[in-house]
Amino acid sequence: MDNRPIGVFDSGLGGLTAVKALRRLLPGEDLIYFGDTARVPYGGRSRETLLKYARQDIAFLRSFDLKAVLIACGTVTSTSLDTLRKENDLPVLGVVEPSCREALAVTKNKKIGMIATLASARSGAYERTLKGLDADVQVVSQPCPLFVPLVENGRFRQGDVVIETVAREYLTPLIEAGVDTLILGCTHYPLLKDIIGEICGPGVTLIDSGAASARALRQQLAAEGRLTDRQQGETRFYVSDRPEDFEKLAAVFLEEPLSRGAERIDIEQY
């Protein structure tokens, strides 16, 4: 048993889809969430910049005594997970491997699609992981650089011609390639699940990478006997820019109001 909190971070709001899954799966755990809203979006940045930002994000989270860190960001996981694991003496989970395992468990034709930010797609991390787990799998990747700005501006509702046009453009090559499984390789994308599902049709199973990594974390903590014995945990939110802007959209991501407000910190001090 381990009652210390779990640290979770993302560039902005996206990681809240993982928080939502964690709250559902592990309601007793305390969570510390950091959203790097002063430097969002991460998706177009270089590896060096991303590693630097991720190190600061983890250094802030580790100012608390944590039992594990969940990198709820496809971009950081894709580009920096190995280095961050080596540098930290506690379990550090990412979103790539859990979603790859779930995708391989559901695909029938072994054609898996993967949508993510530019940096994640460029890294090749999803392809490498999928092929490492099953050499026969065929992977079709598509960067979707406008999804994060559109979601962060609240444009994720069905019937919005802007998000629907952009989504159709990004998804058409994957549909034409005949994928039967699609990894949402960025934690912002579950907000677009209805739109993506409608464009791809019922023949394509969507894999939510935040939820997959929440399930993987539960499994690991359970195996190590380190789940909490509390019934009800709490979540504290920290951001690097205006808390007000974060709080408004966070309620949409979590599909419930925040129990307490977000607090602002200066991430460049870490």
Place this chain on the structure above:
Amino acid sequence: MDNRPIGVFDSGLGGLTAVKALRRLLPGEDLIYFGDTARVPYGGRSRETLLKYARQDIAFLRSFDLKAVLIACGTVTSTSLDTLRKENDLPVLGVVEPSCREALAVTKNKKIGMIATLASARSGAYERTLKGLDADVQVVSQPCPLFVPLVENGRFRQGDVVIETVAREYLTPLIEAGVDTLILGCTHYPLLKDIIGEICGPGVTLIDSGAASARALRQQLAAEGRLTDRQQGETRFYVSDRPEDFEKLAAVFLEEPLSRGAERIDIEQY
């Protein structure tokens, strides 16, 4: 006469519309351009974050011996110009006042529209400046948070339903308010001139804030006898993230290939 270079900065690519105007108006001047591509976009950030970023941007530029700094960023000008002027012992020009003066010179019905980032619109800087110059003017402001991400993703061409839908949404309230002059209060927006012009119609004059500030800078240097006597100056480009990404779109903004590549610097060292 003063042959030292002029420093110019923006969050990313937008300021290049001011560089283009400067190159045309003052072809003999040397320019040092810094685009903060590791931290773009600036438009949704808080005043404190923006001031911190702008101080670092100017500190980097002043590692060169400059004769003037042009803040080719509506967001930084709107939120931080006064402070930055006080802190620097050289002329620091912004994009707000020059475009306000040009707008007042052309408006006939004294109804002026202003489009900009969220932070610029929130600051109220354009309204204050316009009303300070002419108390009778009526100002209608509209934040356009998706314009910068869309432009930085290359979506600024006529016929693109995504940018045209977003632009029509943003501009309709201004058209309905009957403005006859529209300030493009962000240096990214001149790339959208054709689309904005078509939606607003011939009755609305568009004011390019980057070009207006380039004209104001020429006037000031000429009045002080500090123009260069060179015939042909050169422009050096610095960025805080991958130069390759910057170089590709920079050629589009400048409407000519870069004479030399961009160099990457670590802005957080400044």
